[in-house]
Amino acid sequence: MKKIMVCCGSSMITSTMAINKLKQAMQDAGIGAKFIQCKFAEVQGKVKEERPDVIVPTGALKDTLTDDVPVVVGTCFVTGVGEKDTIEKIVEILKK
Numbered sequence: 001m002k003k004i005m006v007c008c009g010s011s012m013i014t015s016t017m018a019i020n021k022l023k024q025a026m027q028d029a030g031i032g033a034k035f036i037q038c039k040f041a042e043v044q045g046k047v048k049e050e051r052p053d054v055i056v057p058t059g060a061l062k063d064t065l066t067d068d069v070p071v072v073v074g075t076c077f078v079t080g081v082g083e084k085d086t087i088e089k090i091v092e093i094l095k096k
Contacts, residue, residue: 003034003036003053004053006018006036007039007057009059010039011038011042014058021087029091033094040061044065047067052069
């Protein structure tokens with residue numbers, strides 16, 4: 001089971017949009033995934049606690065918070081532009 005952390009400013013609207021799209025994409029790719037949803041302010045603590053395989057912020061996230069966990073910016077899940085490429089990057093990371 002892979003862990004995908006999705007974060008945004010308030011841990012509500014944009015991260016929920018991203019998770020809804022990622023759930024279907026992971027199912028289509030045959031990847032079992034657990035989703036962790038949080039605010040940007042909670043990322044550092046959640047990374048230490050959950051040890052996600054990838055972090056998908058829906059906006060800018062400071063590198064110092066991610067503890068070397070791969071980050072794929074998920075702004076496309078809000079804008080609709082570039083979703084396919086972003087999903088491919090996430091799947092590639094999770095299949096390593």
